[in-house]
Amino acid sequence: MREFANLQDDARVDGVGLQVSWLQRRAAEICLALAFSPALAWMCPFGVDEQTFLARLGYWAGILSFWFVAMAVVESLLAENGIFRTRTPAAQRALVIGLAALPMMIITGAATHALTGWQATPLKVLELYWQIIVLGSAVALLAKALLPWGTELAQDEQQELALQELALPQPAPAEVRHQPPATVPLTAIAAPMAPAPLMARLPLALRGRIVCLEMEDHYVRVHTDRGSALVLLRLSDAIAETHPVPGRQVHRSWWVSDEAVEGFERVGRVGVLRLSNGSRAPVSQRYLRAVEAAFS
Secondary structure (H helix, E strand, O other): OHHHHHHHHHHOOOOOOOOOOHHHHHHHHHHHHHHHHHHHHHHOHHHOOOOOHHHHHHHHHHHHHHHHHHHHHHHHHHOOOHHHHHOOHHHHHHHHHHHHHHHHHHHHHHHHHHHHOOOOOHHHHHHHHHHHHHHHHHHHHHHHHHOOOOOOOEOOHHHHHHHHHHHOOOOOOHHHHOOOOOOOOHHHOOOOOOOOHHHHHOOHHHOOOEEEEEEEOOEEEEEEOOEEEEEEOOHHHHHHOOOOOOEEEEEOOEEEEHHHEEEEEEEOOEEEEEEOOOOEEEEOHHHHHHHHHHHO
16 A cells, blocks of 8 residues: 555655656547547548548547557657667657557558558558658647647757856855955865766756756656756666766656755655755655655
């Protein structure tokens, strides 16, 4: 029962943001496929206009559901590929759609044959692949716009500029600037901290102090004091690349830098950390005792 409660707490963020599992995302996409099916059954693409509306409705519900699952599987397989990670988000999306269309040709061809008696020829197969690419891209864009996690891979430009302005150091007062430097014991002088390897994955303009990491599907959003960006990486791998920055995982989908924590609030059986960039990181029950001891 305790493990089930922990899973529920991890899936709930108590007003901070929605975190959902892989299966929950697929379930939402399949519900979206069922919602799109009547429109496609009415428009009759793929030459299935002679069948009854009910038959076309079942045809499109199955095709669209398989399409979302195929895209998710392909994206999961590519997530560990180093070359895929270095591509732009648009190139990654195009590659996922192009590869997902290959198994969909078999599924769509078999369903169309069962419904209309469609026979495969090289020209028809090529035409079917192109149709799947076009229709699949449109459906993927609609899902990206309608589902709560279908956000762009970069934040709004003005928001990032505002974060950069907040991160700019303030000049010291004149009377302080002109004071002679205080004597510092040699034992207090430490070697400069090496930058975290994770910084190499970010654009130059965003490379600053790491504030937190936030998991978004197969991506990790890296928040720094200059803004944020998504990288295609598992959260565990991203955490490993934050060394030597001191920090801790506080939720199944969140890691925070200790230096960025400005306050802690307990909300029932979970908690929330206030961070220096204005973010609020959820703390699940699994990590609550250690976080409360460190920051309360």
